[in-house]
Amino acid sequence: MLKDKIEQYLLEVQKPSRYSGGEVGQVVKDKSKVDVRFAFCFPDVYDVGMSHLGMKILYSLINERENYWCERVFAPWTDMEEVMRREQIPLYALESFDPIKDFDFIGFTLQYEMSYTAILNMLDLAGVPIFQRDRGETIFPMIVAGGPCSCNPEPLADFFDLFILGEGEEVNLELMDLYKEMRDNGATRSEFLKKASQIQGVYVPSLYDVTYHEDGTIDAVTPRENAPATITKRVMVNMDESYYPKQVVVPFIEIVHDRVSVEVLRGCIRGCRFCQAGFLYRPFREKSAETVCQQGKALCESTGYDELSLSSLSTSDHSQIEEMLDQLLTYTDERHINLSLPSLRIDNFSKSVMEKVTTIRKSGLTFAPEAGTQRLRDVINKNVTEDEVMRTCRIAFEGGYTQVKLYFMMGLPTETDEDIVGIAQLAEKVVDLFYSMPERAKGKLQVSISTATFVPKPFTPFEFEPQTEKAEILRKQAVLKKAIKSKRIKASMHVSDISQIEAVLARGDRRLCQVLYDVWKDGGYLDSWDEFFKAERWYSAFEKNGLDPAFYANRTRSYEEVMPWSHIDYMVSKKFLIRENQKAHAGETTPPCREYCGGCGANKCLGRPCFP
Amino acid sequence: MKDYRITFEKRGRVKYISHLDLNRCMIRAIRRSDLPAWYTEGFHPHLYLMFPLALSLGAESICEVMDFRLTEEVPDDEILSRLNASMPEGLKAISVHEPKYEAQHIGSACYDVTLQGENLSQFWNDFISQEQILTEKKTKKGMKTIDIKPMITIEGMTAENDNLCLSLRLPAGNEGNLNVTVVTDAFQKYAEKPILVTKILRTKIFCQNGEIFS
Known part of the structure; x- marks a missing residue:
């Protein structure tokens, strides 16, 4: 056997x-x-x-x-x-x-x-x-x-x-x-x-x-x-009636996300222009608070896990978030279960949600402003203002947090050095805020900045955009490093050819199949692990097949171009993506779906507006 | 509040679960069983669980011991049936009782070891007749050479075809511990040929006073 x-x-x-x-x-x-x-x-x-x-x-x-x-x-x-x-x-x-x-x-x-x-x-x-x-x-x-x-x-x-x-x-x-x-x-x-x-x-x-x-x-x-x-694409119209497991496999070894999770909603109302998930998973559909609680309890009981996570692209956008947390916390407190909310947003991170979360565990907070200046945040439609970042940090510091992680992207469309310096300035303001608060928590503050290279993805308003080349990213990183003054700020910025390969594969066509095959033949395996990724393997396979990675990754595509995925319909119309791309270049924002319908077209599967 | 000690089996593929993973696995099993488990008091309450003697990865056992605490008294057979209904394949609680001895009383443990290879009994006899059996041991100060010969007691030996079955008693616990794989590794090194360790089964845990640890 x-x-x-x-x-x-x-x-x-x-x-x-x-x-x-x-x-x-x-x-x-x-x-x-x-x-x-x-x-x-x-x-x-x-x-x-x-x-x-x-x-x-x-x-x-x-x-x-x-x-x-x-x-x-x-x-x-x-x-x-x-x-x-x-x-x-x-x-x-x-x-x-x-x-x-x-x-x-x-x-x-x-x-x-x-x-x-x-x-x-x-x-x-x-x-x-x-x-x-x-x-x-x-x-x-x-x-x-x-x-x-x-x-x-x-x-x-x-x-x-x-x-x-x-x-x-x-x-x-x-x-x-x-x-x-x-x-x-x-x-x-x-x-x-x-x-x-x-x-x-x-x-x-x-x-x-x-x-x-x-x-x-x-x-x-x-x-x-x-x-x-x-x-x-296929869509489940009703999330409350959609199948959800009562039991999952409980691993023996510790895994990356070692907890049970209940999906609270699908889709996202935010429309951040770089975020593929935010468009792919449209339209926005949520489960009722009752369903979420019931499914969470069932999973905790069948698995014995002591951590329950409410997962989605933006859990705090659930219309009944407070009720849901109240209901769940009554149960989880009694059973010694940690409740974790992995994707909270800065702007609606209210004090009461904060208090609910901190009764359970106190650790670092992670925010993703994504860009250093308001201008660039408007371009990418990350509708978060500096005031909101500061307000949330204030709540967090009052709540005893001393670690803040800030995530940014580099190489975003229209980005200038001013935007890069803005990243450092934002982090410096967070540091200043902490030390200006007499009621701040004991201990040393640490603000970590992490930057990733922007990868344009299909079905986003940035699918037409070129990716910034590695040399330019390296130059921008040096600009950022120079702009950081405080010792409380730690910046981790590594750059890798992985970003370009990812960009090639994300928007690539069929001719890349042979490249993938050649890379694998040459020993390529588990390339998502830094220790196994070898850039030379990829670049020699491109060359062997007469393909230029820059053609896929670093070229501006016209609105008229037939994309490799043009025959695939994710219910978000190309017209909408073009409109959003134009607004991005004009620095105009689009409000969240709940406030105003941007007309992406994804609601056609519901047969009604997303928010009637 | 009451302390309980269970004796359990760890057999089959659960032998690939490390000690740390077993701990987590048992916590979840107790939580699934819905027994009124006692949690530590403090900033981060956790379910109280204690294993007096760890078992090495890859070894099976019919005599593992685990201590836990319940907030109220529960009949023994109910504890057993509820735990066994919630444990994964290969883990089985055999008995439950009040702890008699403490972890520091543990003195030795017995293992059945099955090895596969040609002429093994001859090699084994030569190996064990050496005046000293020196092995390298990792300590806090680096590698140290120790003689494991005086630590090994052979309680039984049978050979059939290419299989050699040994019953070994080795020191265990805080006062000095010899991991059974140290013995099999030393033997493999001595024999200078491939020997397959097909089975390691812990059969008994003893106290220093010679009684079964319970």
């Missing part, structure tokens, strides 16, 4: 329980009674993948169906990968220890671009042909993917049978139902794909031809075999 073989080697590797399964909450079924098996793959190590909420939802959802079985698969760390290759252990699923190449579906979640090489390596470890065209007509395993990066799946188009766009709760089951029916009737891979392409939210890349202009931009994307010209 594969299980016994694996066990022989587990003491050779770090954290062996990443690979041994058996956790509380895992679902084990009798395979003779299962019709369709789904291997849910996260292209990163266990500790990272087990923290992902979407996987927990879809895992439980599929397993609710008696005759379907969903299992978990993660990327082995390099020590385990070496053992697997040496001992010829194929990639297996944690619940059954069966090799995943015999599964009906192998599904990857695409959370970040730098995980793509891990996908290729996992397919190879599984013994599945890397390229879709080499998989033949046998219907299984069907290699599928979903998650945010499916919004531009083109750099992965040659590797996948199909992509699932948008929210997977309904469409995953529809796909599995269709698969079961067609497989039982002896259908081939291509017959299934043709039929599957008719399901809303399913994109079969092999059914589309892409032609290019001489300058390298796309001429047209043409569907074949009756596939739809535009593929539209």
Whole structure:
């Protein structure tokens, strides 16, 4: 048995329980009674993948169906990968220890671009042909993917049978139902794909031809075999009725987000112009306070976790946040459960919410003003004023906080040195505020500034914008360093070629598939980990394939250009994105959706305005 | 408020859980069981839990011990059934009782060790007949060479085909501890050939006075 073989080697590797399964909450079924098996793959190590909420939802959802079985698969760390290759252990699923190449579906979640090489390596470890065209007509395993990066799946188009766009709760089951029916009737891979392409939210890349202009931009994307010209994402309309698990797998080892979480809302009303999630997950939909409390309690009870997190893009934008916290705190206080609110906003971070949170735990506060001056914050539509930052810091300092983390981006559209110096000035003002307060907390203040290079993403108003090149980012960092005077301010600014590669993959086209393949062949794996990322691998693969990374990352795109993802519809219209881009350059802001509808178009799936 | 001690098994793939992870796993199991657990008082209350003797990663056991406290008295069989219903596969509470001895009373522990390889009994006899068995031990002051021979008591040995089964008694606890993997590593090094450790099972924990730790 594969299980016994694996066990022989587990003491050779770090954290062996990443690979041994058996956790509380895992679902084990009798395979003779299962019709369709789904291997849910996260292209990163266990500790990272087990923290992902979407996987927990879809895992439980599929397993609710008696005759379907969903299992978990993660990327082995390099020590385990070496053992697997040496001992010829194929990639297996944690619940059954069966090799995943015999599964009906192998599904990857695409959370970040730098995980793509891990996908290729996992397919190879599984013994599945890397390229879709080499998989033949046998219907299984069907290699599928979903998650945010499916919004531009083109750099992965040659590797996948199909992509699932948008929210997977309904469409995953529809796909599995269709698969079961067609497989039982002896259908081939291509017959299934043709039929599957008719399901809303399913994109079969092999059914589309892409032609290019001489300058390298796309001429047209043409569907074949009756596939739809535009593929539209799926959306769950009612969050209260949408499936949510009552039980999740409880890992033995400590994972990145080691807590249970309840998703309180989807979408975001803010419209920050750089933020892809803020557009991809539209329209804004929230769960009632009651549903959130009920789901949170169920998860705490079934798992024994002592930390519950309310997760969303902006939890404090929930219309019933105070009630929700009051209700939950009555329960969590009594049960020794910490309540954590990972995404609070500066502007509506009220004193009473603050007090509610601080009764539980007191640690550092993290804010993301994103830009150093009001002008630039208006450009990116981060509707936060300096006064609001100061007001919130004051509340925080009164509440006993002594650590403040400020997150910024560098290389934003229209950015000048004045904006960079503004970052330092803002941090200096926070320091001054702290020392001007007689009632400040004891201890030393630490203000940490962290800067990341801006990466323009599809389906944002900045999808047309060039990324700032590395040399210029380095110059800007020097400007910032010079502008910081206080010893209480610590700036961490590392720069890496990863940002440019991420930018290439985010807005890339199909020609990058060969680049990805070459990078992987050259040893590229787990590129999201600094210790494994090697820039030379990528640049030599671009060169070998006659492609220029700057063409993808650092070029201004016209409003008329056919984007690699132009045939994909995330319900936010291009007209709206152009309008927002123009407003950005004019320094005009757009108010939050709750105050004023910007007309993005995402509400079409609701059949009503988002905020009637 | 009442103190309880359970004896439990750790068998099968839970042997890959480290001591720290076991601690977290037990806290969650107790919370799921809904037993009236006692929490420490203080700024960060936490569920009180104590393991008198840690078990190395990769070893199984039929005699692990864990102490905890409940805010009220609960019948023993209810404690057992509620804990066992909430523990993961491979962890099983066998008995519950009031703590008799304290952690510092622990003196030794017994292990069944199964090794696989050719002519192992011969190699083992040669290995154990050495005048000294010197191994490197990591201490706070760096590496130190120690003789582990006087620390090893062989309580049984059977050989069948390529399997060698040993019953070893080794010092354990605060007064001096010898990790069973130190012995198997030293043996592997001595034999200079691949030896597969197929099983390590802790079978008993003794006090310094010779009684079973309970």
